[in-house]
Amino acid sequence: MDTKTTEKTAASKTDEVAEGTSTEAAGAAEAAAEAGATPAAVAAETVAAAGSTAAPAAEDDATDLLDEQDEQAEQDEQDEQDDVAPDELEAASSPEGTGIGAGAAAIVSAALSAVALTGTWTGKVVAERETLIGQIKTSAGGSPAQQINEIYGDAWHSTALVNGVFALLALVVAVLVLTLPRRPAWVRAVAVAGAVLGGLGLLLSVGTYFDLFLSLPTTGS
Structure with a gap:
């Protein structure tokens, strides 16, 4: 739409220049005829007048057309930038948008879950410490x-307590990752796996x- 408008404007300007050039050339021809010049001299004067008038006008029109095209291109670029959603710009410029932190947290959650199991x-x-204390x-x-x-019961309970702490940490980290916005699909998958294994x-x-x-x-009675 904008290109067609620019072409129409350029065409109208070209017509105006042509009309002005023809008018000035006709005036130069009449002046030469009144001075008693020969037909060849009159024709030469007409061509010279037309050329001297058309060249600057054509150059000015070309410059104006280029300026209008540059302005239109800048306006189109600005419109495209305005159409981009603020959330997309924030996601592209924010470190969280890349998913590096969320991905690392998801992997940590899965590792803690494996350790807990x-x-x-x-x-x-x-x-071993509880076993030694029991022996003493x-x-x-x-x-x-x-x-x-x-000797045995306290040691088993201590091992279960340590593993439970790791499992709880894995579950908490996985839940935090799942609540983060703009997380990639693979991050969600790893976080879900960490949450399941942690639970x-x-x-x-x-x-x-x-x-x-x-x-x-138990011992027999």
């Missing part, structure tokens, strides 16, 4: 039930700590 070096150290307590004597509880690890840890799945062995 398989156990950690920290949990092993805590369990029962070294001077103690019933079999007390030995089982102090499963937390359930197993709670059940083990309270002896819901496996109870401590």
Whole structure:
């Protein structure tokens, strides 16, 4: 639409220049004829007048046309920038829009969930410490039930407690990632996996700590 309007404007200006040029050329021819010049001289005077008038006018028209085209291009570019949604601009310029932070958090959540299910070096150290404490307590004597509880029960419960802490951290991180806006699909998938595994690890840890799945062995009466 804008291109057609520009072409029509340029065409009208060209017509005006042509009319002005023809008028000035006719005036020059009449002046030469009144001075008694020959037909050849009259024709030469007419051509010279037309050329001298048309050249600056054509140059000015070309300059004006180029200026109008540049202004139209700038206006179109500005309109395109205005059409872009503010949310898209913020997402493109914001570090969160790239999904790096959310992706890293989702991977951390999945790793914590795996650790909670398989156990950690920290949990092993805590369990060995509880075993050693139980041995010290029962070294001077103690019933079999007390030995089982102090040496083995406390160690198992300590391991379940450590794993439960890791599972809870994994679940919290996964939920936080899922609440973030503008997260990529793969980030959501990893976060969901971390949340599911974290919830499963937390359930197993709670059940083990309270002896819901496996109870401590008992001695015969």
